[in-house]
Each structure stands twice: as structure tokens, then as C-alpha cells.
Amino acid sequence: MAAASARAANVRDLTRPVGGNPFTRDRRTFLDLLLVSGPNTDYDPVEVSTLQPEEVEAARDAALAAIAEASDLEALKQARTDHAGDRSPLALANREIGALPPQARKDAGQRIGQARGAVNQAFAARQTVLEAEQEERMLVEEIVDVTLPSDRVPTGARHPITTGSELIADIFVAMGWEVAEGPVLEAEWLNFDALNLGPDHPARTMQDTFWTDPSDDAMVLRTHTSPVQARTMLTRTPPIYVVCPGRVFRTDEYDATHSPVFHQVEGLAIDEGISMAHLKGTLDHFATQMFGEGITTRFRPSYFPFTEPSAEVDLICFVCRGTGLDGAGSESCRTCRGEGWIEWGGCGVVNPRVLAACGVDSERYSGFAFGMGIDRTLMFRHGVEDLRGFFEGDIRFTTTFGSDL
DSSP states (O other), X not given: OHHHHHHHHHHHHHTSOBTTBTTOOOHHHHHHHHHHHOOOOOOOGGGGGGGSHHHHHHHHHHHHHHHHHOOSHHHHHHHHHHHHSTTSHHHHHHHGGGGSOHHHHHHHHHHHHHHHHHHHHHHHHHHHHHHHHHHHHHHHHXXXXXXXXXXXXXXXXXXXXXXHHHHHHHXXXXXXXXXXXXXXXXXXXXXXXXXXXXXXXXXXXXXXXXXXXXXXXXXXXOSSSHHHHHHHHHHOOSOEEEEEEEEEEOOOOOSSSOOSEEEEEEEEEEETTOOHHHHHHHHHHHHHHHHOTTOOEEEEEEEETTEEEEEEEEEEOTTTTTSOBOTTSSSBOTTTTTSSEEEEEEEEEEOHHHHHHTTOOTTTOEEEEXXXXXXXXXXXXXXXXXXXXXXXXOHHHHGGGOSOO
């Protein structure tokens, strides 16, 4: 402490005004003071307690004990971080050596160096032992009988469109409905005229529909599965409850959300006293079965030639549950883009003209119909961002779905 007092006195001498002016100093007096002061040959060891022999020994012993207690390589790695890392007691003590006078650094450096050397040697020895033990365990636990016959055939998976269509069909069969099917190459009358799409409707143009040659045959690749509903009404007597999953074709661009070949599921109910209330209850049940409890639907007024009144069907967002916010509640939900609802398909009460065209007494019977994309539904259900994954045949995509949905 006496040395510290002397240093302080020297500092006060240097700052003392010279020649009466507090802002000027005599350069010669400043140099003389530096020569007279000389080097500091004394220090107080208490000022750097981490360099004391007992502190260094305690840190070394703690490190050696932690290394000896490490039961596996992960524990040994943690012990090394705690006792030999950049923030360990010995590393921090090593940094304090520079604060000592030159004549004291040698002893402190030797003391710290010997302690760190002992820790590193103990770590290396313990690592060798633990690595050998790990190898012995692996030889016992991971032993392979090379004499057993091998099976190089990978486990296959059903296509998600197939399993998804079957799941949807099962939902409606459980409600007492039937599954109806029809050809993909369809007559123009069944695809358009029977469904109240007149001769000048835009859907009949080559920009929207695939027509076959020769044109006089009036055959198209069906643009929806609604012709299956028309065929059902022509061949059956109400009551009718059918669901129609299948492949459809439109001249859309092929990108992440569109394809010229895709899949739809449509439903048709024809009976006495059918109303929009029955339609709403059916779609709510369908949504719950596909996306979980609490998922409901809403209707937005729309127009379709084959239903009147008509509506767009929206799902309450199954991610944010209608709040429009992400999980943290600070940003918009990425799935519904902050709307709280997701567009799902179209629906409505069957137009009386369609019933009459298909031979159903519209005075006695009424009905509802709905339709939505199977591909889009599965994208929602499984978080698939690119529609092309369903069609490109990559086995790595298909196998993630397994055999059942």
C-alpha cells in the first residue's frame, strides 16, 4: 500500500501548476520527475487475489475433480468448458498476470502454467479412457449379424391423392352417402348443357377446356366431376346422396398452385325438404373430420350456373383459429394472411333447371351440391407448399405420407 501511495504522490506532482500558470508546465521539470520516480519494485499481492497460490490450487483441484467425475464424453466436454475454457477460473487468472510488476510475473506465470498443464493432461487421459469405453459399448450395442439375409427393397407408400380421396369417401360413407364415379372423357351435353352452362359460356372455350378431335364428336376432358352428378340423377330416383371424387382437366398453367390435371370431390344431395341449412351442417362436419375439432365454415354469396343460391365456402384458419395473428400474436398469420379464413370451394342449392334437365321433379325435390379440390385440401391438411409435389413422382415426397392419412 505504501507503493500505491508513492505512485499517487508522483501523479499529483505532475499535475501541479508550474510558473504560476495552471495550464502550462515546464518540460524539463516533467522529465526530471520521470527520471526520479524510477520503476515500481513493490506490489500488493492482495490486489490480484486470483493469482494467490491457494486460489490457483483450488481452481486446479476443482478442475481435476470434475474431469475425474465425467462419466461420458459429453460430460467431459462440459467439464473442459467450465474449467479450461476462456471463462474458466484458471483462464481468468492467466489474464491477470499482465497486471503484475515484471519481477512478479515469472512466479505467477509458472504457477498458472503448471496448473493448466495438469488440467490439460488429466483431460487428455480421461478422454482416452472414455473414448475406449464408448467404442466397447458400440461394439456390443450396435452389433450386426452379417449372416442374416438382407432386404434391399425399400418400404413403399401409397400416393397421397389416392389415400386422401379414400379418406374423404370414408367420411361421407359413414354419413350414409354413396360414392359415384364416371368417365374422364365426357360428352359436352353432360359436362355443360345439363348443368345450365349455355352455349356461350366462357368455360366452353379452348382457352379453358380440352376438346378432343374430331370436334364433331362434342367430347371433352371433363372440367369438373359434376357430370357424375348429372349421370346419377339420370339413372337413379331420389333420394340421392352421392360424393364424387375424381380427376379433372383444365388448361391452367403448371405452377406451385395450379395444374392442368388436378382432383376434385363434389357432393350431391337430392331429397324432399333439402335446404342450405343441411348444406352448412354437412360441410361443417366434413371440415371437422379433415382438419380437427373447432374448424367451421362460412358462406360468401357467389354465382354458379348449376346452383341458386350459390356461395363460396371458407374454412376458419386451422393455424390461427380465426384470429388472423401468428402464434406470438404480433404478426399476421402466414397461412390465412391475416384474414382468419381460407377459401375452400363452392356450393349452393341445386338450380331447378339442372333438376329438370336430369329428369328430377323440381316441384317435389330440392337439393344441394358442393365441390372443392382434393389437392388443395391435402395441401392445407399437411402443410404442402408446392402443388407440383403431388404430380412429379418423387418417391421422397410420397414416402413421407406412408400408407394411410
